[in-house]
Amino acid sequence: DAKTTQPTSMDCAEGRAANLPCNHSTISGNEYVYWYRQIHSQGPQYIIHGLKNNETNEMASLIITEDRKSSTLILPHATLRDTAVYYCIVRVHSGNTPLVFGKGTRLSVIA
Amino acid sequence: DAGVTQSPTHLIKTRGQQVTLRCSPKSGHDTVSWYQQALGQGPQFIFQYYEEEERQRGNFPDRFSGHQFPNYSSELNVNALLLGDSALYLCASSYNSGTGRNTIYFGEGSWLTVV
Numbered sequence: 671d672a673k674t675t676q677p678t679s680m681d682c683a684e685g686r687a688a689n690l691p692c693n694h695s696t697i698s699g700n701e702y703v704y705w706y707r708q709i710h711s712q713g714p715q716y717i718i719h720g721l722k723n724n725e726t727n728e729m730a731s732l733i734i735t736e737d738r739k740s741s742t743l744i745l746p747h748a749t750l751r752d753t754a755v756y757y758c759i760v761r762v763h764s765g766n767t768p769l770v771f772g773k774g775t776r777l778s779v780i781a
Numbered sequence: 782d783a784g785v786t787q788s789p790t791h792l793i794k795t796r797g798q799q800v801t802l803r804c805s806p807k808s809g810h811d812t813v814s815w816y817q818q819a820l821g822q823g824p825q826f827i828f829q830y831y832e833e834e835e836r837q838r839g840n841f842p843d844r845f846s847g848h849q850f851p852n853y854s855s856e857l858n859v860n861a862l863l864l865g866d867s868a869l870y871l872c873a874s875s876y877n878s879g880t881g882r883n884t885i886y887f888g889e890g891s892w893l894t895v896v
Contacts, residue, residue, distance in 0.1 A: 713890045769873075
C-alpha cells in the first residue's frame with residue numbers, strides 16, 4: 671500500500687503557483703520523497719525528489735517539513751500543459767526499490 | 782539521449798492468447814521494471830530485472846513472466862490472457878547504484894486490450 675496521502679483533485683488558475691500537498695507521516699529515515707506526474711495516456715514523468723532539504727529544479731520546487739511528515743510540490747507558474755495526475759511517493763533511494771503509487775492528485779489548470 | 786522506449790504502442794489480443802511487450806532502457810541504465818496500470822488506477826509493480834535475472838516481484842500470477850537481454854533490454858510476456866489484463870503496461874529503467882543515480886524513468890507504455 672502507498673505510504674502517502676494526497677487530495678483527490680485540485681484546481682489552479684493558469685499563471686498562478688500550484689501547491690500540491692502530500693502527507694507521509696510514517697516515512698522512514700532513509701526514505702526520500704519523490705514526485706511524478708502523468709499526463710493523460712502517457713507514462714509517468716519524474717519531477718523531483720528530496721530527503722529533508724528543500725529542492726528546486728527547472729520543473730518545480732519541493733518543500734519538506736522539518737519533521738518530514740509532509741511535503742508540498744510547487745509549480746511556480748502553472749500552464750495548461752501542467753494538467754495531470756501528480757503522484758507523491760516515498761522510497762528508499764539506494765538500490766532498486768520499486769515505486770508504490772497511490773491514487774495521486776488530479777490537478778486541473780484552468781485558463 | 783534516448784529515453785525509455787516501448788513497443789508496440791497499442792495492441793489488441795483475444796482471451797487465451799499470449800502477448801509479448803518490449804522495452805529498451807534509457808541509455809546508461811541496467812535495471813528494468815514493469816508496471817501495470819488499469820484504467821483510473823495508479824501503476825502497479827509487476828517485476829524487476831537486473832543482470833538478466835528477476836530480482837523483485839509484485840503480486841502478479843505466474844502468467845506474467847519476463848526476460849532481460851545482455852544489452853539490458855527487456856520483454857514482458859503474459860500468457861492465457863484474461864479480459865482483466867487489459868491495461869497500460871509501463872516499462873521503467875534505472876541504474877543500480879548504491880547511492881544517487883537510481884531515479885526511475887518511465888516509457889510511454891503499451892496499451893493492451895483483451896477482447
